[in-house]
């Protein structure tokens with residue numbers, strides 16, 4: 532074995548990496564050559580294509596999208612157009628990205644973290660109902676790590692629902708894509724999301740009044756009457772990358788699902804006990820492959836690391852939203868337990884067959 536092949540066989544597998552094809556590079560170059568570098572026709576086309584994808588090509592609902600600079604910006608704008616009163620309470624799952632807190636505060640709301648379910652890592656309707664007060668205005672519902680929830684059930688809460696699909700584009704519930712049931716839905720196209728525009732996001736809804744407001748808030752310029760506004764736009768060359776990536780989303784999902792199935796097979800009989808939720812339970816895009824390892828977490832992390840496989844705690848204990856807000860940790864037992872016991876291993880579509888084999892070998896020898 533020469534030096535190069537030795538490197539190839541022992542190389543460190545990253546936790547995540549984008550899938551950038553020669554077609555992606557071609558369309559971005561072509562976009563740059565048009566000299567139209569800012570928001571233009573490609574952004575419009577990207578918005579239309581995301582809506583077409585989400586509605587399975589059907590045009591009966593008036594789904595509309597507004598591309599923005601990030602998932603955080605999309606969350607902020609979704610909250611802003613709901614015109615919640617200053618100090619309104621916004622329910623957020625505590626096992627979630629801190630972007631949720633940031634968006635709520637920036638929009639003038641008060642975040643109210645709720646605990647999550649041990650199996651799905653999403654909050655249940657009951658937990659959300661128990662957190663309701665007279666000031667509750669909205670719930671940001673994440674489909675955590677791509678595992679979809681039945682958004683329709685949360686409508687019983689009688690508050691606005693923002694579906695946070697930043698991790699879950701392509702996951703389905705009751706034969707429909709996630710993101711079609713909330714008052715508004717938000718998406719992220721950050722570098723390591725299901726599809727990427729480098730940085731980027733989108734707000735989607737079939738409420739044309741809300742969407743007109745989002746569109747208006749995205750731009751700072753060209754107003755008849757001045758009112759303070761910001762700039763949340765993305766560029767045409769980013770949108771061109773998004774359009775190209777979107778064409779491969781079905782391929783990305785099937786690669787992630789295939790990798791997931793190989794990992795489940797390698798783990799064997801007790802896979803159901805140590806996974807967030809298996810492929811059999813829900814139609815997930817397999818955004819993450821998360822192992823619930825309990826007290827064996829640190830030992831398993833060392834085994835993966837020693838085998839050159841990067842694994843991470845997807846949301847570390849100190850990052851739980853209730854911890855950031857210095858709330859009583861005893862009120863969030865499930866999120867506390869999950870954050871201390873789970874590891875996420877590489878499942879991204881750019882993994883080579885050889886890398887997948889290396890990972891399955893480690894999984895099949897893991898004593899769990």
Ligand SMILES: Cc1ncc(COP(=O)(O)O)c(C=O)c1O
Nearest residue numbers: 601602603628630673697719721
């Ligand atoms: C669930 C969730 N919401 C919101 C965000 C924020 O997205 P962005 O990084 O594009 O601002 C992320 C991503 O990091 C996320 O995972």
